[in-house]
Amino acid sequence: MTAILSKDSRCNRLPLEKQQLVTALKEAVQKQYGEEDDFLDDATCRRYLAGYKWSLEQAQTHLMKTLRWRADVKPETWTCEFCLETPGQHSMRQIGFDRAGRTVLYTSFVQCASNSFSAEESVRHMVFLLENGVRSMQHRFHTKQQNASVQDVEEPAAAQDDTLSNHSAASSSSSQTGRHHHVPEQWVVVLDCTGMTLAACNPRIASAVTAIIGNHYPERLGTVVTLNAGYLMRYAWAAIKVVLPATMASKLQFINSEADYRKAPVCDVFDEELREWVREEERLNRVHPLPDSQRNFWKRPLPPAHNADNAAPVHDPRGTPSYVRDYVEALDVDQSGKDRKAHQPHPNIIQDLAGRITTV
Ligand SMILES: [Zn+2]
Numbered sequence: 001m002t003a004i005l006s007k008d009s010r011c012n013r014l015p016l017e018k019q020q021l022v023t024a025l026k027e028a029v030q031k032q033y034g035e036e037d038d039f040l041d042d043a044t045c046r047r048y049l050a051g052y053k054w055s056l057e058q059a060q061t062h063l064m065k066t067l068r069w070r071a072d073v074k075p076e077t078w079t080c081e082f083c084l085e086t087p088g089q090h091s092m093r094q095i096g097f098d099r100a101g102r103t104v105l106y107t108s109f110v111q112c113a114s115n116s117f118s119a120e121e122s123v124r125h126m127v128f129l130l131e132n133g134v135r136s137m138q139h140r141f142h143t144k145q146q147n148a149s150v151q152d153v154e155e156p157a158a159a160q161d162d163t164l165s166n167h168s169a170a171s172s173s174s175s176q177t178g179r180h181h182h183v184p185e186q187w188v189v190v191l192d193c194t195g196m197t198l199a200a201c202n203p204r205i206a207s208a209v210t211a212i213i214g215n216h217y218p219e220r221l222g223t224v225v226t227l228n229a230g231y232l233m234r235y236a237w238a239a240i241k242v243v244l245p246a247t248m249a250s251k252l253q254f255i256n257s258e259a260d261y262r263k264a265p266v267c268d269v270f271d272e273e274l275r276e277w278v279r280e281e282e283r284l285n286r287v288h289p290l291p292d293s294q295r296n297f298w299k300r301p302l303p304p305a306h307n308a309d310n311a312a313p314v315h316d317p318r319g320t321p322s323y324v325r326d327y328v329e330a331l332d333v334d335q336s337g338k339d340r341k342a343h344q345p346h347p348n349i350i351q352d353l354a355g356r357i358t359t360v
Pocket residue numbers: 080081082083084089090125
């Protein structure tokens with residue numbers, strides 16, 4: 001018996017036994033759920049099976065719960081009302097992509113308007129980011145595929161996996177994330193612990209966020225990179241680790257010195273653009289008092305000519321140059337939120353682009 005080729009190329013690379021499990025899960029859930037749902041595709045079934053140790057029964061139970069949750073709360077329509085009410089309430093935002101094309105989310109405690117959050121609002125903000133992160137990965141992958149097709153015609157000798165050949169160290173991680181062969185599916189979270197307070201590292205909030213990720217986004221969290229982790233982060237981590245599944249708890253990496261940026265596996269994740277952005281963002285967020293341009297991280301920075309100090313390129317806290325170019329400045333603010341498949345950046349960035357926000 002041969003498996004029917006799936007639209008999800010990762011499924012086609014699985015052993016036959018697992019491909020059959022993907023098909024069996026999809027058929028079982030379709031039968032039980034009784035409705036068509038775009039979310040229920042081979043890639044989703046594969047992630048649920050992988051997330052539940054390839055147990056058909058467990059994957060079916062949890063996938064059914066997610067389908068009902070999605071139908072009930074419609075997470076793809078969420079924004080973060082808390083940030084709309086209080087600009088910068090949450091500083092976590094997508095700032096780009098890693099070497100493997102995975103969504104990179106960054107947050108700094110010093111940039112948050114408040115260091116006291118409820119679990120509800122943290123979940124709201126996080127789900128908004130996660131849903132939009134998936135959209136950006138899909139959009140970027142398909143755009144690159146289209147461009148590569150054009151280049152193939154014009155330059156048949158050009159290597160399709162150009163970045164792989166330049167960064168062999170990344171190829172091991174790319175094999176996990178499917179760079180250049182599959183739509184990337186995971187997020188990388190960069191957590192700058194500078195300014196972390198006891199209130200902000202409430203384990204109940206971390207537990208609420210990780211529960212949502214664990215229950216409804218299995219196999220989506222790729223790596224968490226922490227910057228400047230002090231004793232509070234170590235304290236919080238010890239508490240959070242207890243409630244995390246082992247697969248999630250093993251994803252943490254630390255950067256506590258300049259040298260750490262150059263070590264594997266961090267340099268396997270960060271390409272040069274991302275590394276330079278994170279280093280400069282981290283440096284500016286350690287300045288006292290915090291510069292207004294960092295506090296109002298959603299604002300488009302003034303062009304170099306308006307800077308008194310020098311004409312060097314200005315750091316943009318909204319994200320890496322390529323992310324800002326493709327997903328911030330290219331945003332159609334009038335249409336933003338109407339197309340459910342289009343990526344939206346941080347809610348305050350959208351407000352700023354639309355001229356609907358003031359500085360704080
Ligand atoms: Zn928010």
